[in-house]
Amino acid sequence: MRIRPFAALSVVAVSTLLLAGCTGSADPNATPTPTSTASSECGLDPKPGDDSNAVTVSGAAPELTAEVPADLAFADLQRTIASEGDGDDLAIGQLVSGQYQIIDPSTGEVQLDSTDTSPDDTGLVPLIVNDSSIIGSAVLCTPLGSAAALTIPGSMLGDGASNVVVVAQSVEELPTAATGDDQEPVAGMPTVELADDGEPTITVADDFQAPETTEVATLKKGDGATVESGDTVFVQYTGVLPDGTVFDSSWQRGAPTQFQTTGVVQGFQKALEGQTVGSQVIAVIPAAEGYGEAGQGSIPANSPLIFVVDILGVQRAAAQQ
Numbered sequence: 001m002r003i004r005p006f007a008a009l010s011v012v013a014v015s016t017l018l019l020a021g022c023t024g025s026a027d028p029n030a031t032p033t034p035t036s037t038a039s040s041e042c043g044l045d046p047k048p049g050d051d052s053n054a055v056t057v058s059g060a061a062p063e064l065t066a067e068v069p070a071d072l073a074f075a076d077l078q079r080t081i082a083s084e085g086d087g088d089d090l091a092i093g094q095l096v097s098g099q100y101q102i103i104d105p106s107t108g109e110v111q112l113d114s115t116d117t118s119p120d121d122t123g124l125v126p127l128i129v130n131d132s133s134i135i136g137s138a139v140l141c142t143p144l145g146s147a148a149a150l151t152i153p154g155s156m157l158g159d160g161a162s163n164v165v166v167v168a169q170s171v172e173e174l175p176t177a178a179t180g181d182d183q184e185p186v187a188g189m190p191t192v193e194l195a196d197d198g199e200p201t202i203t204v205a206d207d208f209q210a211p212e213t214t215e216v217a218t219l220k221k222g223d224g225a226t227v228e229s230g231d232t233v234f235v236q237y238t239g240v241l242p243d244g245t246v247f248d249s250s251w252q253r254g255a256p257t258q259f260q261t262t263g264v265v266q267g268f269q270k271a272l273e274g275q276t277v278g279s280q281v282i283a284v285i286p287a288a289e290g291y292g293e294a295g296q297g298s299i300p301a302n303s304p305l306i307f308v309v310d311i312l313g314v315q316r317a318a319a320q321q
Contacts, residue, residue: 049078072163077156079138079150097127204306210284213289224277229273230260232261237257241300260317282307
């Protein structure tokens with residue numbers, strides 16, 4: 001696995017690269033479509049070594065701290081479980097709450113503490129357990145509640161990139177489908193049926209007419225934090241064309257996904273911002289607020305889009321440095 005370099009980048013960029021890893025799209029207007037590059041069910045599966053063993057991890061989320069020696073070799077990617085939780089081993093596709101810190105080993109300074117981006121007074125943020133990002137791999141195949149220290153050579157991150165240390169701890173498993181209260185259907189919107197696991201099937205009427213601007217209806221109303229512009233949202237979603245063809249679905253990939261509200265098409269952004277965690281919404285997006293005349297992949301030019309989105313968690317944007 002190779003991640004893009006982050007030498008000399010802002011804390012925001014560092015966090016984005018370590019969270020996103022090899023997933024997502026370079027197109028700022030694209031709906032993210034993560035792909036896995038690891039062959040093992042434990043992904044990168046880093047082993048403990050002299051470097052990671054030398055990192056001293058103290059406390060527990062959301063008050064996790066670490067001391068990093070200045071003389072680490074960074075010969076390879078290493079992970080040491082500093083404290084083992086008593087939960088089940090975490091697997092790809094789960095969503096948990098937790099804390100992580102990104103540390104500059106040359107100074108010992110914390111470049112980013114996720115508690116500073118928590119949307120509430122818990123100090124915790126959502127973490128997607130996956131095999132294609134550093135943060136996701138930090139907790140993958142560890143018992144729920146475990147704290148881990150990773151030492152990451154700059155060579156993994158790109159030419160000229162700096163070495164980095166990450167400490168992370170999972171706390172609690174989170175739902176991977178909306179848990180809010182059911183709302184009355186809105187007349188004229190496509191209908192939605194849910195499978196037992198929460199995956200939606202969207203039925204579009206034969207006489208469907210696209211609106212001039214994005215229309216959003218709440219199917220389930222959650223009572224969690226409110227999504228703000230620029231936040232990273234953690235979601236499950238299905239997108240269909242007016243003929244009912246599914247063109248993208250996190251459900252079909254088997255795991256939630258995450259992205260900034262400002263990194264998706266305008267209509268999708270409108271559907272997210274102002275909503276609350278635990279909610280499920282349906283959005284009908286005209287082509288002008290979707291992919292327009294250009295289209296995208298299997299999405300034809302000038303096509304309206306229909307999304308059902310489960311909002312599972314949110315993380316505030318990191319302060320610029």
